[in-house]
Amino acid sequence: MSIQAAIDALGKALGDKVQTGASIRALHGGNESYFDEVLPDAVVFPSSTADVQQVVQICAAQGCPIVPWGTGTSLEGHALAIRGGISLDMTNMAAMVQVNAADMDCRVQPGCTREALNTELRATGLFFPVDPGANASLGGMAATRASGTTAVRYGTMRENVLGLEVVLADGRVIRTGSRARKSSAGYDLTKLMIGSEGTLGIITELTLKLQGQPEAAASAICAFPDVDSAVQAVQMTMQMGVPMARIEFLDAECVRAVNQADGRDMPEVPHLFMEFHGTEAGVAEQAETVRGIVDEFGGSAFDWSTVQEVRAKLWHARHNAYYSIKALRPGCRAVTTDVCVPISALAQAVQETAADIAASTLMGPILGHVGDGNFHAALLIEEGNAAELAEAKRLSHLMAERAIRLGGTVTGEHGVGMGKTKYMADEHGEGWQVMGAIKMALDPQGILNPGKVVDVN
Amino acid sequence: MSIQAAIDALGKALGDKVQTGASIRALHGGNESYFDEVLPDAVVFPSSTADVQQVVQICAAQGCPIVPWGTGTSLEGHALAIRGGISLDMTNMAAMVQVNAADMDCRVQPGCTREALNTELRATGLFFPVDPGANASLGGMAATRASGTTAVRYGTMRENVLGLEVVLADGRVIRTGSRARKSSAGYDLTKLMIGSEGTLGIITELTLKLQGQPEAAASAICAFPDVDSAVQAVQMTMQMGVPMARIEFLDAECVRAVNQADGRDMPEVPHLFMEFHGTEAGVAEQAETVRGIVDEFGGSAFDWSTVQEVRAKLWHARHNAYYSIKALRPGCRAVTTDVCVPISALAQAVQETAADIAASTLMGPILGHVGDGNFHAALLIEEGNAAELAEAKRLSHLMAERAIRLGGTVTGEHGVGMGKTKYMADEHGEGWQVMGAIKMALDPQGILNPGKVVDVN
Structure with a gap:
């Protein structure tokens, strides 16, 4: 039983769907975050469920780890084959x-x-x-x-x-x-x-x-004097039941990054980016309600548009914020944190995080899906700088501990992967052992993405 | 190791929270559906999580089944202690x-x-x-x-x-x-x-x-010439994205039951009962959209109201429909079926069900939460009449098989309980064995509600 025997058998069964070249393995050994490169022993490209089934049967017989691979955009190192074995690239399915x-x-x-x-x-x-x-x-x-x-x-x-x-x-x-x-x-x-x-x-x-597709859609941008007023406006919007399609927070530094990358001239203060979906009348009514809330919390420059191109540019800017932030420090890596808290604790969580970052040596713009209580800091570190990586991990650790303390979770949407396993016991208590029991029941040999989520294999 | 030993130990630990009188056991041995009475050996009334924990520890040591009990309104016999043991009544929690x-x-x-x-x-x-x-x-x-x-x-x-x-x-x-x-x-x-x-x-x-609580709420009733037009109106409403708060179907016989029980005079044809939640303007707009759809599909008597009392009476009538239907045949039992299908298959599923019932000897009004594709037939059988029970089971079986064939599920909301275990392999294939593996991982001794959902104990 060995990984090499599995790869040999896979090659016999699946031909050139099995690749072992260094460059293709390297393409499946990197990640978008700060984790070290880990090359899989081979990359397999199944083209059907039957192929996947065959791969699993061969790997099960040889005890060879299988790590599924989608587009490689994970931020927590999920797709790294840390125990060796094969990367199962789903591109052809x-x-x-x-x-x-x-x-x-x-x-x-x-x-x-x-x-x-x-x-x-x-x-x-x-x-x-x-x-x-x-x-x-x-x-x-x-x-x-x-x-x-x-x-x-x-x-x-x-x-x-x-x-x-x-x-x-x-x-x-x-x-x-x-x-x-x-x-x-x-x-x-x-x-x-x-x-x-x-x-x-x-x-x-x-x-x-x-x-x-909604009959009508509109977007709005709005500036706030401080983090707290922006977050309070979000909280009130949610409580009033406005069916927001998107409500995104960007802190001042994040706005600066977007301005630089996209040639915008937003005031460099906290912002909300919003989107409304509904009927024509419904969208107008939602926007009117939110405009009132924004006014109440000192927001200004409520910039509203129903023009498709304007909306598309806005969300393009938001989607690219991660890359815009990285451009603040050329050649850096980003340690992207990801916590989610009850919305009543959001202002506190964001402010304390901002204070921790301000007191550190690192740059770390904050942005997030605040309608859900979910936010990220993108901590920028120099490639290969161990001291900065340690500092980023310290800041991320403070965020995770705070999220649990406030009744939230250490990951709102990025997942556990390699970065968050250490918090699972804290967040779930004995529940983590229950997860382990389920893993043992379904994959007793531990061949499926070993070393992730649970600690049983 | 025995149930009696468990009950003795529970009595010592929990005193009069443990009851073994015949009448109290009988109260926890019945059900709202057609299943035979099954008395538990004792009823335990915990008042805290610590009590529940102690109950489980004692029962685990003695291999004694534990069957949780809420209000006894289950329609599939979930709370019946079919392997003996204790009924765990949560009334005091x-x-x-x-x-x-x-x-x-x-x-x-x-x-x-x-x-x-x-x-x-x-x-x-x-x-x-x-x-x-x-x-x-x-x-x-x-x-x-x-x-x-x-x-x-x-x-x-x-x-x-x-x-x-x-x-x-x-x-x-x-x-x-x-x-x-x-x-x-x-x-x-x-x-x-x-x-x-x-x-x-x-x-x-x-x-x-x-x-x-929504700023505004309104209800509407609407009559249709036939089942198909009512269902098509629902399908169109969902596709247009109208955020219906409720959209309920009642067939002609069901309307007759409601008329009789509630002293109403609705035309005895298929109906939709609807509710709208939103802002004042939003609710009006939704109702206008639905009125247009209803017209298109030949609906009539669109009876709309924002008056709280009218709404309350309407939903009271709908909630009581089960009892109103049972009143169609005094002293009967109801075998309540429960399937859910993709909405494109809903008209076919309802019509074929209605045809099966019409060709049978039983009365069986049809009603359902049609916005989800979920509907029920309440098959009325004489208490103790084995032939009628067999006929009801035959009709229920046809519905379950049809639901699976149409890409749906044998239970939209009532659960598996005692009545649907036999369809689990058909609906889930090997997935049912996976459920069994999870059960074995978490309750290897099989003390928690044994005989339900899975077949491993």
Whole structure:
């Protein structure tokens, strides 16, 4: 039993779908965050569920780790093969299998990206709303329970996946869920797989809930004198039940980054970026309500637009904020933190985080999906500078501890991966052992993305 | 190791919280559906999580089954102690522990009913939206993944529980989830427990998401020439993205039952009962859109009201429909079916069901939460009439098979209990074995509600 024997057997079975060249392995050994490069022993490109099943059977027989790979946009090192083995690249399983317009759902393969899906859907009047910013694969988004800017209105992957096809660690293929909108038929295996980061099974197909494209959409930008007033405006907006499509916070430093990268001239103070979806009248009414709230909390420059191009440019700027922030310090790496707290604790959490960063040697703009209580600091460190990395980890640690103390979570949307395992016991207590028991029940050999999420293998 | 030894030990530990009188056991041995009475060996009334923990420890040591009991309104015999053991009645754990108005969430004990919770919440401007009709306990609603009339807008228990406190089969207490609105921190144990029907753990506290009471609400009733036109109107309404708060179908026979029970004079044809929530202008706009759709599909008598009393009476009539239907045949029992299909298959599913019932000897009005594709037939059988029970089971079986064939589920909201276990393999394939593996991992001795959901014990 060995990894090499697995790779030999895979090569015999799957031919040139199995690659062992250094450059292709290197492409599957990096990450968008601060983790060290870890090369897998081989990269396999399945083109069907049957291929995946065969890969799992061969790897199970040889005890070879399997680490699924989508687009490599994970920020917590999920897709790194830290125990060796194979990277299972889903790029060639990227088809949209079926759209059911009447039921507002579709079936896609896991390698399909959210942008590709939405391009395919354009003519149907439907769209898939979950939007983590990066053009991630839908399989990866499900595996990490991703969300992003629109979760405040449409939910996360948790709420938008109706069912899955999954290859288990022993090679069995199961279908979870159904195309019904709800069910009480037994344990919710769909939700168990979502967020399991490839440790319980390999997603080979997803049935997704779709939304109708809104009749009207509008965006707004608004400046605030300080963090607290911006956050309070968000809190009031949510409490009043305004069905915001997006409500994003950017701190002063983040606005500076966006100004520089995008040639904008926003005042360099905290901002909210907002989007409204609904009927024409509904959107106008929502915007009027929010304008009133913004006024009450000292907001200014409420810049509102229904023009598609203006909206697109705004969200392009927001989506690129991560890269704009990195451009503040050329050649740097970003340690991107990710906590989520009850909204009543959000102002405190953001302010204390900002104070910690201000007292440190690092730059760390803060931005977030504040309607959900979720925010990030992008801590910029020099490549290879161990002292700065240690400082970033110290700041991230303070955020994580604070989130738990305030009744929140150490990761709102990026997942556990390599960076957050150490907080699982603190956040979940004995519940983490229960997760381990489930892992042992479904993958006793520990071949599926070993070393992630749980500590049993 | 015996049930009697467990009851003796429980009596010593918990005194008069343990009851073995025949009448109290009988109260915990019946059900609202057609299943035979099964008396538990004892009934235990814990008053704290510590009590529940002690009960589980004692029962685990003696291999004694534990079957949680809420209000006894289950329609699938979930709470029947079919392997003997104790009924764990949560009536004395019914407190609302905490309301966090700023975060729009609350913590409640599992015996708290949804009506009691909403009464307590009235002054806060918030409400808990999930409404299965019966005044069920929130613990029971979570355990069966209940939903009801409002799920089309607000979701089921799945979407409205943020976290749980659960006592496991070995007596450990875990807290799942957090008060954050979203999280990517590991396996979703909250969702795993919701719908597990007391087989994986005993819920001792729930953290619930609350909603702001809508600024405006309105109801409407509308008559249709036939089932198909009513269902098509629903389908169009959902596709146009109208955020219906409720959209309920009643067939002609169901309308007759409601007329008789409530002294109404609705035309005895298929009807939709609807509710709209939003701003004043939003509600008016929604109603206008739906009125247009209804016209298009031949609906008539669009009877619209914003008067609270009219709305209350309407939903009272709908909630009581189950009892109104039973009154069609005095002294009968109802076999209540419960399937959910993709909305494109709803008209076919309802029509074929109606045809099957029409060709049978039984009365069986059809009603349902059609915005979700979920509907019920209440098949009326004479108490003790084996031939009629067999006929009802035959009709129910046809519905379940059809639901699976159409891509749906054998239970939209009532759960598996005793009635639906036989369909689990058909609906889930190998997935049902995965559920069994999870059960074995968390309750290897099989003391938690044995004989339900899975087949491993």
